[in-house]
Amino acid sequence: MAVLVRQQRRVPYANSVLNKMSAEEIKEYQETLLQKQLRRAVRNSSYYRQIFKELCIRPEEIQTLEDFKQLPFFMNKEMERESQRRSLEEQGHPFGEHLLCKPDEIAFTGTTSGTSGTPTFTYTYTAEDVQTMNKYITNMLEYGGIYKGDRLLFSHSLGIYATSSILFGVREHGVLPIDVDVRAGSQMIMKYAQMTKPSGAMMTPSLAEHLIDRAPDLIGQGVGSLHLKALFTVGEIGIGIPEIKSKIETAYNCRVYDYLGELGFSCDSDTYHGIHCVAPDLALFTEDLVDPETKKPIEVKNGVVGEVTMTELRINGLPRIKYATGDMVQVFTDPCPGCGFTGHRVKVVGRSDDLLIIKGVNVYPSAIKNVLSKFQSELTGEFRIVLESPPPRVIPPLMLKIESAAGVTPSDLPYIEEKIKQALHQELRVTPSIEWCSPGMLGKQLTKTPLFERKYE
Numbered sequence: 001m002a003v004l005v006r007q008q009r010r011v012p013y014a015n016s017v018l019n020k021m022s023a024e025e026i027k028e029y030q031e032t033l034l035q036k037q038l039r040r041a042v043r044n045s046s047y048y049r050q051i052f053k054e055l056c057i058r059p060e061e062i063q064t065l066e067d068f069k070q071l072p073f074f075m076n077k078e079m080e081r082e083s084q085r086r087s088l089e090e091q092g093h094p095f096g097e098h099l100l101c102k103p104d105e106i107a108f109t110g111t112t113s114g115t116s117g118t119p120t121f122t123y124t125y126t127a128e129d130v131q132t133m134n135k136y137i138t139n140m141l142e143y144g145g146i147y148k149g150d151r152l153l154f155s156h157s158l159g160i161y162a163t164s165s166i167l168f169g170v171r172e173h174g175v176l177p178i179d180v181d182v183r184a185g186s187q188m189i190m191k192y193a194q195m196t197k198p199s200g201a202m203m204t205p206s207l208a209e210h211l212i213d214r215a216p217d218l219i220g221q222g223v224g225s226l227h228l229k230a231l232f233t234v235g236e237i238g239i240g241i242p243e244i245k246s247k248i249e250t251a252y253n254c255r256v257y258d259y260l261g262e263l264g265f266s267c268d269s270d271t272y273h274g275i276h277c278v279a280p281d282l283a284l285f286t287e288d289l290v291d292p293e294t295k296k297p298i299e300v301k302n303g304v305v306g307e308v309t310m311t312e313l314r315i316n317g318l319p320r321i322k323y324a325t326g327d328m329v330q331v332f333t334d335p336c337p338g339c340g341f342t343g344h345r346v347k348v349v350g351r352s353d354d355l356l357i358i359k360g361v362n363v364y365p366s367a368i369k370n371v372l373s374k375f376q377s378e379l380t381g382e383f384r385i386v387l388e389s390p391p392p393r394v395i396p397p398l399m400l401k402i403e404s405a406a407g408v409t410p411s412d413l414p415y416i417e418e419k420i421k422q423a424l425h426q427e428l429r430v431t432p433s434i435e436w437c438s439p440g441m442l443g444k445q446l447t448k449t450p451l452f453e454r455k456y457e
């Protein structure tokens with residue numbers, strides 16, 4: 001048998017037209033799509049008509065990416081919820097006043113998992129949109145060596161959540177998804193994996209790591225016995241950390257790729273070189289960065305860090321347009337040292353706010369506060385999240401310092417602790433470790449109360 005020599009295979013753009021274009025030509029192509037999308041937005045939605053009216057400009061006046069970058073963002077999570085609230089009230093559907101298609105043309109809707117509050121239907125597509133996006137997924141699977149006739153273990157939160165949209169592309173590629181909801185637990189996931197012998201798998205890096213630890217108990221051997229050809233991870237910084245990439249690749253004995261939905265994926269290299277942005281025609285992503293504090297545009301150059309403002313160029317249903325995502329990325333414009341890809345690459349830095357990731361579950365401090373605030377007679381309301389290392393990844397259990405209310409005796413605490421753990425698990429899927437503090441010990445501050453106790457600082 002020939003020795004397998006790893007080729008440094010260049011990541012291709014999903015839209016093959018782009019592979020023959022220069023950077024300048026790609027930019028012009030983006031500008032054409034942008035102008036079309038803006039005109040469509042204003043024509044089809046009262047939300048965008050109002051924005052352009054307030055800005056006192058017409059979409060035709062936005063000719064270049066530079067013009068567009070000068071505009072303030074059009075939407076963020078809160079504005080999206082408000083738009084949804086109004087459309088539910090006035091138009092009888094929950095997708096928002098910024099919907100660009102008719103509600104009965106929607107073929108898929110997906111929300112984000114793990115966060116609290118009113119869900120946002122951010123990932124809402126027409127049948128044509130689904131077709132458009134499928135080819136970005138098939139491009140990635142093919143690059144990873146997953147072909148028609150293969151089976152793919154797909155273990156995420158299934159159902160209404162955004163990740164479910166990936167399944168369309170998997171099926172389009174002729175690959176059979178073995179879609180086991182992550183909430184079924186690691187035993188069930190491993191059982192299906194062992195029975196169906198998938199060639200590849202898609203999951204969070206946290207789950208991939210968790211299965212490394214659990215496999216010997218669950219199936220009597222390591223995850224390497226699954227003989228995967230490729231593992232695709234999403235949703236966390238994960239394999240951007242060299243130790244994690246190396247740990248996962250060694251244990252599974254295959255390449256692990258990091259991807260960001262349809263926007264891009266990392267290349268076949270031992271060293272991680274970031275997500276390769278293979279979809280500049282699908283969305284403005286790295287092109288429209290802002291300073292997270294001032295929201296002023298940042299010049300995109302090699303190594304720069306900024307908050308992503310997203311504009312989907314080819315989505316007809318509910319495209320994000322000048323959407324302040326809160327995602328912080330570092331952009332690389334130099335050719336990839338691993339594969340020679342000449343487009344942009346990004347490394348995800350985290351959230352501009354205070355996201356924590358515990359075993360693949362996204363948790364915001366405000367969500368924890370919400371749960372704790374239900375224990376008004378037992379707690380003072382003061383608490384701290386203790387971080388041993390820089391967020392967002394938290395090595396479980398999440399450590400909380402919580403003040404008990406005056407009048408609560410030490411013998412009451414085990415019962416209260418149990419109730420809090422149950423509530424946090426039920427609402428946020430997190431089971432914390434709790435350290436009790438007497439009333440006043442954490443120090444109430446009348447201005448902004450710190451949420452974190454950062455032990456690593």
Ligand SMILES: [Zn+2]
Nearest residue numbers: 267336338339
């Ligand atoms: Zn590369």
